[in-house]
Amino acid sequence: MKKDGWIFPYIKQNKKLIIITVCLGFLTVLAATLLMFTSGYLISKSATRPETILMVYVPIVAVRAFSILRAVSRYLERLMGHNVILKILSKMRLRLYKTIEPKVLIMEKKFRTGDILGVLADDIEHIQDVYLKTIFPCIVGFLLYLFSILVLGFFSWEIAALVAVYLFILVVLVPAISFLMTRSNMRLIKKGRNNLYQLLTDAILGISDWVFSGRQNQFIDKYEERENELYRLERKRRRFTRIRNFCSQLMVAGLVLIVIFWTTEQSENGLLAVTLIAGFVLVVFPITEVFLPLSDAVSMVPRYQDSLERLEQLDDKKGTDKNGMNATIKHEEKEEVFTAERLKLVFDQVQFTYKSGKKAITDVSFTLDQGDKLVLLGPSGSGKSTILKLIQGVIYPTNGKVTINNLDTYSFDNEISNVVSVLNQKPHLFDTTVMNNIRLGKRSATDDEVYWAAKQVELYDYIKSLPEGFQSPLHESGVRFSGGERQRIALARILLQDTPIVILDEPTIGLDPRTERDLLEKMFQVLQGKTILFITHNLAGIKRDDQVAFLDDGQIVMRGQHKQLLAENPRYQKLNQ
DSSP states (O other): OOTTOSSHHHHHHTHHHHHHHHHHHHHHHHHHHHHHHHHHHHHHHHHTOOSSGGGGHHHHHHHHHHHHHHHHHHHHHHHHHHHHHHHHHHHHHHHHHHHHGGGHHHHHHHSOHHHHHHIIIIIHHHHHHIIIIIIHHHHHHHHHHHHHHHHHHHHOHHHHHHHHHHHHIIIIIHHHHHHHHHHHHHHHHHHHHHHHHHHHHHHHHTHHHHHHTTOHHHHHHHHHHHHHHHHHHHHHHHHHHHHHHHHHHHHHHHHHHHHHHHHHHHHHTTSSOGGGHHHHHHHHHHHHHHHTTHHHHHHTHHHHHHHHHHHHHHTOOOOBOTTSOBOOOOHHHHHHHHHOSOOOEEEEEEEEEOTTSOEEEEEEEEEEOTTOEEEEEOOTTSSHHHHHHHHHTSSOOSEEEEEETTEEGGGGGGGGGGTEEEEOSSOOOOSSBHHHHHHTTOTTOOHHHHHHHHHHTTOHHHHHHSTTGGGOBOOGGGTTSOHHHHHHHHHHHHHHHOOSEEEEESTTTTSOHHHHHHHHHHHHHHTTTSEEEEEOSSOTTOOTTOEEEEEETTEEEEEEEHHHHHHHOHHHHHHTO
């Protein structure tokens, strides 16, 4: 029982509601059992042709009372059960969001998109089923098992012992066998579904590449192959379920025969009224209706276990450094960084190597004091994106250190957004108003602060000219705005975010030269006083006094002022041509 697990803490928090739900479930079964018993007695008693209706008046009233009680208790059980489950799920989903949201960049490295979708789409719903389809039915079934044996023991301990052993097979052994037989199959089914999620998300994200390469048929064939494998596993599971259910029904028939023989013998010996025979026989059916689903309930446990493992993997609260040591730092140390007037970003002989053994960067060192600007040049695959991720704390250096005021960047977790902001190639604009999109940089920003940020990036007049002004909807991805305008909105966000360090990750890629020049000029103007790391692949927007580092094959091969490199370095001179 893990203190921070996904099952038992919620049972403890809601134990009163769960106890009430279980009691209502047991009351429902008890009402159904008494309804069948009194119905059987009423039928038998009526068949003896009693002299007056008063002889069966009490059973008639009891039948009506138990039928109403069963319906009411069933409704209350469902109402209470779903109420407690919805309360638990709301807390689980909030916890899951709070777990994923701060680590979303790190998870992007550790988990595939399909895994995250699997957690959000399947795993929480499976945890819901733990309560509705496993925990509640198993508790009610166990209570009913004990109650049935005790009631039979009141009439005869011999028959009680016989039925106890017989029902033990139905209640314990059959579910246990079902669990063992379906465990590996259920895990394979769950894994297969996750693989389909991954395959579909990869295909959607890269659909244009599939089409342009003419390999869409290959994708379809691969998808159908995995889907058919999943169907084969499902058919295997359903076939076993049908055989198991058939055997269980045979056991129910055997139990009916046992009760018939016992009640007949008891009646012949004068120990049981003949009118009670039908009642005892009919009681078997509502009781076994509770026992039969237990096999399905227990068979679902492997699926729950797989879901719990993934949730617990996401819920790993300990930050670790490259050596696996605890990387959590005190809140007071972070506060010192957040309130510091001057920050120093340091790369100290940093190396990062992928698990495949490929080195992304090697022995990279540079220092940025508050207000410095470094232009990081380099071709695709040279390691620029790796440096960005190291600053964000998404990945850990294999060797060396990346620090802000002597604190490792990966130790900040989600709080790195208080220190570093990023303007990338394609900032996402949400399907909401312009006001809300800009305010994303600072949720507590007033309207006047949003107006100020818009004026700084020279968008205020244009936005005000729209029919609805700052309340104008952007629609999905901000399609009503040009590429330069979308970047200016993202820049306004960064101004509101007001972090001391700003990373410009090729923010003008895809723009025409004039828009690129104007936008870069505006960026550097409004970001004066900030520490700027300008990641780019060309020399547009670079001024004579800017510090430039050229990254090639993971190493800094050129370093110096723009004007100095232009004058002395032939390779750099070619880049400027």
